[in-house]
Amino acid sequence: MTITALATPLATRTRRPSYELPATHGTSALARRAVAPAPQQPATPSPVRAVPEGSEARGFVLYVGLGEGAATADRIELARLVGELRALTSKLAPSAQTHAAVALAPAGSGGRDVDVVRRALGDPAVQQPAPEVDLGIVIDLTRKRVAIGDDVSPLTYREFELLQHIVLREGSTVGRCDIIDALWQADAEDRPNERTIDVHIRRLRSKLGAYAEIIRTVRGEGYRFDRHADVTVLASGPSPDRF
Template sequence: MTITAFPTRTRRPSRELPAVHGSSALAPAPLRPAPPAAAAPSSPVRAVPEGTEARGFVLYVGLGEDAAAADRIELARLVGELRALTSRLAPSAQTHAAVALAPAGAGGRDVDVVRRALGDPAVQQPAPEVDPGIVIDLTRKRVAIGDEVAPLTYREFELLQHIVLREGTTVGRCDIIDALWDADADDRPNERTIDVHVRRLRAKLGDYAEVIRTVRGAGYRFDRHADVTVLAGGPSPDRF
């Protein structure tokens, strides 16, 4: 007799929920909290005054040669990377790079040096040193060098004045003697003594000693320069 085995059917678990007895079957399902309402979009904040529009921005990058070498990067590569990033984020943006040059050994932070070099109006530019020059006041009979008054004697000022009034003309030593000393004066000098007077005058003029030039074999001469101011009012104060 042949016995045939039939496969056993595995009973799958029922997906039906188990019956619930009692009053809990009528209880409502717990409520989930409602999601918070989306905040209303805020209006953009204007960073520029009314009547103007933002057209771009400037990014100052301070990176000296030593710092760039320490970071193992060249300025050209850094510029290229920043340009590529800008192009990726804002394809419509236009870029311009300018390298700021400064004297070797200039102090201060690199970024501050860059801002000054590129004329950032927000950075106070150091006032250039202006040479106050020399003022020869013929009316008040004094010489001012900057804020200081040169301690000239009466004779030294007369000598300076005589040469200054003949601007552009070589004044001989004999002419100076005849103009500033009487013919019978006991202290009437010779030509060599005039050189001594001029040397003392130049010493008191300091950095402006060369306003009185020596013309070899002829005498002395005054030529006007940008840092020399001559003040004279009324008739010539010269003795002639």
């Protein structure tokens, strides 16, 4: 059997111009369409514990260093700045409780404002200046010297003997005649009178500085030493005084 193929003419199609961009080797047409990447959301910061385990944070302190002169230059009053900061805090955290304190310092004291504020408000992270410690006065009868703080008072031998004589009779009034008889020989050429003893006491007190009043004047009777908390008397062995 013979099969005869019938040729049917196809309709002629007109090719429309294409407005698509020609494909590029290795890149699809879709890939060529530039698409702006979506903005990335900021990563949520991991919580940082500023307190040790077993305790809880109850708030924070914000130290603001701003002197009156700097505030004037910035054209703002401290009261207004405080008010606006408190208002912002209430807006961001309605449950927050606020308290404002102003740090005061002597005029012209210098230093950075924020450091002055931290010290004035007792910030434990700031090194507080060591308070001046009054070392007092030490009357060392063994070595025959008087130390006022870190300094040794330049007492003469006679002045120290006079001080020692009164100190050893702590709580008792020592008369001028008693002092003369104890510290000078009866026939000594330089044996003083009672008025001269007053001169010796004045010179002694001048060398005791801030502790001059440890030798008190008992009017009409003589002189007296009373122990104070800032006065230390050192002695070892038998009394060095002469009787």
